[in-house]
Amino acid sequence: MARKSESQRDGNASGENVVELAQFRSGQKAEPLPITFHRRELDAILWIYGRMVGEGEWRDYALDHMKDRAVFSVFKRAGEMPLYRIEKNPKLAAKQGAFSVTNTAGLVLKRGHDLRQVLKVFDRNLKLVEK
Template sequence: MTDQPDLQRAGSSQKDSSSIIDLREYKQSKDALPITFHRRELDAILRIYGRMVGEGEWRDYAIDHLKDRAVFSVFKRSGEMPLFRIEKNPKLAAKQGAFSVVNVDGRILKRGQDLQQVLKVFEKVLKLIE
């Protein structure tokens, strides 16, 4: 008695290892890769994140790479809901812009094609005090 399977018989219904596979069908049958942030996009987001951590406003973050979008969530405390979500959704690139900033209520604060422009929502406006 051995651990190896029995040899296949001549009339077996199993596929031969030399069968032809259509590459288009193979690629379509595989799961799609998740959407991710590119290095330059992450650099821009982490630059804003570092500034806000230095000011004591943000303390934690999470990155989610999903099938349809990538999300960078920002937290005041790790056990709470995210204060802001910076999302990348390529399906909206031709319509409203792939990048958006969403607040804790789910309202979209800013949306656009250029991440640098979208992240300007976090810039503070200085006011003159008399």
């Protein structure tokens, strides 16, 4: 029967130093969590997305969560540039509003504090048609 070395008896077969998890965590700064859309915000966005898919305007989307912002990108085709970007940037919340809708050219179509008001940019204007 082979004798176990001291490192194998401690459960560390590679012979490296074992560090307690609490000790490891205290030595590192916690990296900030990425910015995300809350459930109600995502529900409002997906409601608009579903309506536009039903009308044949949009076909695909991408969701990005970064350190400084969350972005919901809308595509006509998956291989193209996004038609629109719905962004949440908390740094702008006290100034211009955290939410914005940007088109392909980078022009901000609407910005504000309330997401539902910002998403009204996608509402269709009714036109009177005469016969």
